[in-house]
Amino acid sequence: MSTTGGVVRRSLLDDLATSMLALIAERKLAPGDQFEAVRSLAERFKVAVPTVREALRRLEATGAVELRHGSGVYVGPNVGRLVLANPLALAPSPDRLVELLQARALIEPPVAALAAQTRAEAALEQMAKDLDAAADLIASGDHAQLAEVNMDFHRSLAQASGNATLAEVVESVTVVNAREQLEILHIHGDRQADLDEHRAIYDAVRSGDADLAELLTREHLDGVLAVINERLQHP
Amino acid sequence: MSTTGGVVRRSLLDDLATSMLALIAERKLAPGDQFEAVRSLAERFKVAVPTVREALRRLEATGAVELRHGSGVYVGPNVGRLVLANPLALAPSPDRLVELLQARALIEPPVAALAAQTRAEAALEQMAKDLDAAADLIASGDHAQLAEVNMDFHRSLAQASGNATLAEVVESVTVVNAREQLEILHIHGDRQADLDEHRAIYDAVRSGDADLAELLTREHLDGVLAVINERLQHP
DNA sequence: ACATGAAAATGATCAGATCACTTGGTCATT
DNA sequence: AATGACCAAGTGATCTGATCATTTTCATGT
Structure with a gap:
């Protein structure tokens, strides 16, 4: 979280990611439920597709959503979780x-x-x-x-x-x-x-x-x- | 990790993310060190810029890298960590x-x-x-x-x-x-x-x-x- | 030395297009 | 009627190329 003198500068991406999480919570979607198409999200939030995808990748990294090729965007298994294993961890020494x-x-x-x-x-x-x-x-x-x-x-x-x-x-x-x-x-x-x-x-x-x-x-x-x-x- | 009959289908993005992590490890970069420019990474791995950015967003989500506007891509504080707090966790009930x-x-x-x-x-x-x-x-x-x-x-x-x-x-x-x-x-x-x-x-x-x-x-x-x-x- | 400001490097975002995979339905075969 | 092959629409994946915004660097002038 980048801060400058205590003021948090939220990038477009931060807003997008939290907005989409809020949308999931608002619709009371549970893990496994289908969310919404990328193009549709882009239109809803008035941003370009690549931007939506970057935000989705961020959510995906912690298991908040899943992107299934050809199928759609789904709610992931780790929504609402507090502690998780680093999905990028390499083999431990x-x-x-x-x-x-x-x-x-x-x-x-x-x-x-x-x-x-x-x-x-x-x-x-x-x-x-x-x-x-x-x-x-x-x-x-x-x-x-x-x-x-x-x-x-x-x-x-x-x-x-x-x-x-x-x-x-x-x-x-x-x-x-x-x-x-x-x-x-x-x-x-x-x-x-x-x-x-x-x-x-x-x-x-x-x-x-x-x-x-x-x-x-x-x-x-x-x-x-x-x-x-x-x-x-x-x- | 999407599997089909035990065979793991690694997407281009999976490969990219792990390759970049490997690159960081290979160069023995420590948290705070500058990594490499997005365009340079795209060229290195022969993929388009948006693809690199998606992979970077994934790494960024767990604190493996940081993207600083106008400055560059840096190694994040959580590289090599096994357990972490969900950065997307909302306020707990x-x-x-x-x-x-x-x-x-x-x-x-x-x-x-x-x-x-x-x-x-x-x-x-x-x-x-x-x-x-x-x-x-x-x-x-x-x-x-x-x-x-x-x-x-x-x-x-x-x-x-x-x-x-x-x-x-x-x-x-x-x-x-x-x-x-x-x-x-x-x-x-x-x-x-x-x-x-x-x-x-x-x-x-x-x-x-x-x-x-x-x-x-x-x-x-x-x-x-x-x-x-x-x-x-x-x- | 110091401050200024232009220039370069770099990330952020956009637009539109094409490829690849999944899914559901159609339709012929059995 | 049940089964399987096939096709078409929906959707994610990736590419190309451009423009804007921020940071950093460095030449310049005082």
Whole structure:
């Protein structure tokens, strides 16, 4: 935001972007709904098409809208979100990877404890589905897909806390190159043990045992961290 | 990322954006450095100017680059960041505000404990500066500025943990409409008490007392939360 | 040295055109 | 009637080329 002596100079683009967001909010459009054609927007706001497109690209970058070729402009999944993973992040260095896991090991256990107190039902069911899916994928040997589902479990767990902001934080810190993280894990980690630990966490949350949920989550992530560290030291 | 049967269709824009990021990385450019002119980029990548601009807008949205009218394209402050606050977030609802504080009350205490163990020197000095600045601003009565500096203290505290990812998380969850949060606080909160609590946290971190730092941070944020809740119930 | 002001560099915006993809309907085939 | 091939309209993607606005640079004159 460029300022000069406290006075904010809003460019045409700033106005456009916020106006379009306001338009989405005004029409009460939800993620997935179709928005409005580029040409139509250009006419509505009395600006040229390239200008509209630049504004849309800005919104698109944070998942506020989606541009689908040949189809239209749609409301994106991240409208109204406060915290998000940098969609442009490049593959993290090994140091950054360890740091990321440390951050998760610090944040997720208390979130699990809160989840055990709140127990948002929809999220609990999602956790159960994630566990089932993981079991299937272990059997079928699809490790890439398994990695995704395991991450989904952690996200569902955060959802169960009932705090959308916390869920966003966990989602952000969890979505960052899941591939890289779990590439390592699935070479050297014990997939079945992972699943068992997830199941234990689920049971603790389901039964409302906050202390146990926190403890199990901490042990689980510390274990993951240990595997990663070991792997990085013996490449 | 649009996929069809597992095959990723990268649009020209996707390629452009990542190529430009790679170019920045390759040249080892740091935030604030000048990048390259739009027309020059268009020529380099053999695409039209509007296309380059759309890609730049995408990067700009997450703070990877900055476009300064008449001056040039510069590397932004968020290059290489993993987690960030949604720059398009609108003012959070009261519910969302409470949720945000709850998230902070959950995350920041263990971060403070870690900071007391790590004690990154540069961040400790920054904390001291923030405290001094806050004292001055209380004296001068500049509440708006005081709100900012108080947030800075929390960010510096997270920096002291030595974990950049955690610092990013705290920064993200802290930057979201500091204005709204502290508008409430500074009408009904006790500014001097706030400062004293910050000082106590600083002392605990400085002396390496992790448990105390965690406890004080928790009490501090719970206090803030109580003020916010009270304020929202009696408008 | 300093201030002034023109010139160059650069981003912002516009206009109109063409290409590429998606979608829904038509229509022949089965 | 169900199915599939095909076509046409709607819409995003990209290009070309120009003009305006802001910043920076630097020669010029005092």
